[in-house]
Amino acid sequence: MTSETHRNPTARAANSPTPEQIHRAPKVLLHDHLDGGLRPATIVDLARETGYTQLPETDPGKLGVWFREAADSGSLERYLETFSHTVGVMQTRDALVRVAAECAEDLAADGVVYAEIRYAPEQHLEAGLTLEEVVEAVNEGFREGERRAQASGHRIRVGALLTAMRHAARALEIAELANRYRDLGVVGFDIAGAEAGYPPTRHLDAFEYLKRENNHFTIHAGEAFGLPSIWQALQWCGADRLGHGVRIIDDIEVKDDGSVTLGRLAAYVRDKRVPLELCPSSNLQTGAASSYADHPIGLLRKLQFRATVNTDNRLMSGTSMSREFEHLVDAFGYTLDDMQWFSVNAMKSAFIPFDERLAMINDVIKPGYATLKSEWLFR
Numbered sequence: 401m402t403s404e405t406h407r408n409p410t411a412r413a414a415n416s417p418t419p420e421q422i423h424r425a426p427k428v429l430l431h432d433h434l435d436g437g438l439r440p441a442t443i444v445d446l447a448r449e450t451g452y453t454q455l456p457e458t459d460p461g462k463l464g465v466w467f468r469e470a471a472d473s474g475s476l477e478r479y480l481e482t483f484s485h486t487v488g489v490m491q492t493r494d495a496l497v498r499v500a501a502e503c504a505e506d507l508a509a510d511g512v513v514y515a516e517i518r519y520a521p522e523q524h525l526e527a528g529l530t531l532e533e534v535v536e537a538v539n540e541g542f543r544e545g546e547r548r549a550q551a552s553g554h555r556i557r558v559g560a561l562l563t564a565m566r567h568a569a570r571a572l573e574i575a576e577l578a579n580r581y582r583d584l585g586v587v588g589f590d591i592a593g594a595e596a597g598y599p600p601t602r603h604l605d606a607f608e609y610l611k612r613e614n615n616h617f618t619i620h621a622g623e624a625f626g627l628p629s630i631w632q633a634l635q636w637c638g639a640d641r642l643g644h645g646v647r648i649i650d651d652i653e654v655k656d657d658g659s660v661t662l663g664r665l666a667a668y669v670r671d672k673r674v675p676l677e678l679c680p681s682s683n684l685q686t687g688a689a690s691s692y693a694d695h696p697i698g699l700l701r702k703l704q705f706r707a708t709v710n711t712d713n714r715l716m717s718g719t720s721m722s723r724e725f726e727h728l729v730d731a732f733g734y735t736l737d738d739m740q741w742f743s744v745n746a747m748k749s750a751f752i753p754f755d756e757r758l759a760m761i762n763d764v765i766k767p768g769y770a771t772l773k774s775e776w777l778f779r
């Protein structure tokens with residue numbers, strides 16, 4: 401599929417926001433991979449500068465299409481193979497600074513006001529950088545991107561999440577790194593990579609360490625594998641949030657008469673307000689959902705789970721926060737109130753301190769939506 405073929409504008413409501421309003425609305429992004437969001441033209445530049453010769457295409461337009469099509473495989477494992485090319489060109493300090501700066505710039509230009517961007521430092525050591533040098537380069541890029549965004553009239557704040565790869569054995573080391581750079585641009589920790597066969601409990605030492613340090617972490621769980629993975633992430637590892645978590649739907653029964661029954665785990669997730677970092681377009685590509693209209697986000701929003709909307713990998717899905725919301729508006733008839741609900745949910749679930757989250761909600765997000773919602777008065 402491409403995201404375009406799944407558009408179904410039939411569900412739009414009379415008061416659904418226009419694409420232009422969606423674009424201007426303040427958005428909050430909790431789940432986005434740095435190595436899944438490069439500009440195709442930047443990949444081509446960096447490949448030339450760093451001597452990377454494996455690119456499947458050297459024309460930026462064709463390369464962008466290649467990523468979307470190669471990632472559109474219906475399998476998480478094959479989807480993840482495409483990252484060898486982005487990681488391949490992100491091995492030098494300059495490349496990391498550039499990619500991180502452009503990431504912040506691109507998100508700000510799309511109306512994102514707060515973002516937590518994740519990447520796996522252990523994947524960027526091939527040309528001799530140390531883990532610390534990787535983190536410092538990315539942080540420098542984010543600060544540069546925030547400045548450039550501000551200069552062009554957009555405000556954004558970006559925090560980093562350090563990811564450990566679940567098939568590898570460096571999680572504790574990466575957790576310690578995240579803790580060392582806490583308050584220095586890193587706001588938390590994550591594990592990612594192929595889910596089946598690599599349960600989060602393999603990295604229990606890292607999670608226990610972070611809990612002892614009163615630090616925060618999210619875990620990719622319930623994407624390619626179901627309830628056992630979510631259950632482990634929450635009840636064994638103590639995750640603050642679920643990366644995807646979309647398969648919590650397997651524990652929710654909807655009867656023909658419309659009545660809904662939550663299993664114990666789904667009830668726990670909803671009762672404890674566990675944030676779900678939902679990524680609709682990504683799920684369509686890896687086979688976790690078959691269309692936007694059938695995506696569990698519709699039901700999860702109705703049942704008032706702590707659902708959030710995310711991009712996962714903007715390059716591989718050819719998407720942006722605005723596009724994710726456009727698809728959801730088309731599929732479910734969402735209004736600006738729904739968009740605000742998702743954005744406030746995300747901001748409540750961020751890993752920065754409570755007073756800062758509250759100020760973002762009250763002083764940035766709510767006023768932004770109030771402005772958009774009152775526009776009809778002045779037409």
Ligand SMILES: O=c1[nH]cnc2c1ncn2[C@@H]1O[C@H](CO)[C@@H](O)[C@H]1O
Pocket residue numbers: 433434435436476480483487518519520523563592593594620623682712713
């Ligand atoms: O949707 C996903 N599920 C699991 N792992 C992912 C997903 N997207 C990206 N990565 C993995 O996370 C690494 C660090 O950013 C990427 O290199 C990719 O291997």
Ligand SMILES: [Zn+2]
Pocket residue numbers: 431433592620643712
């Ligand atoms: Zn992800």
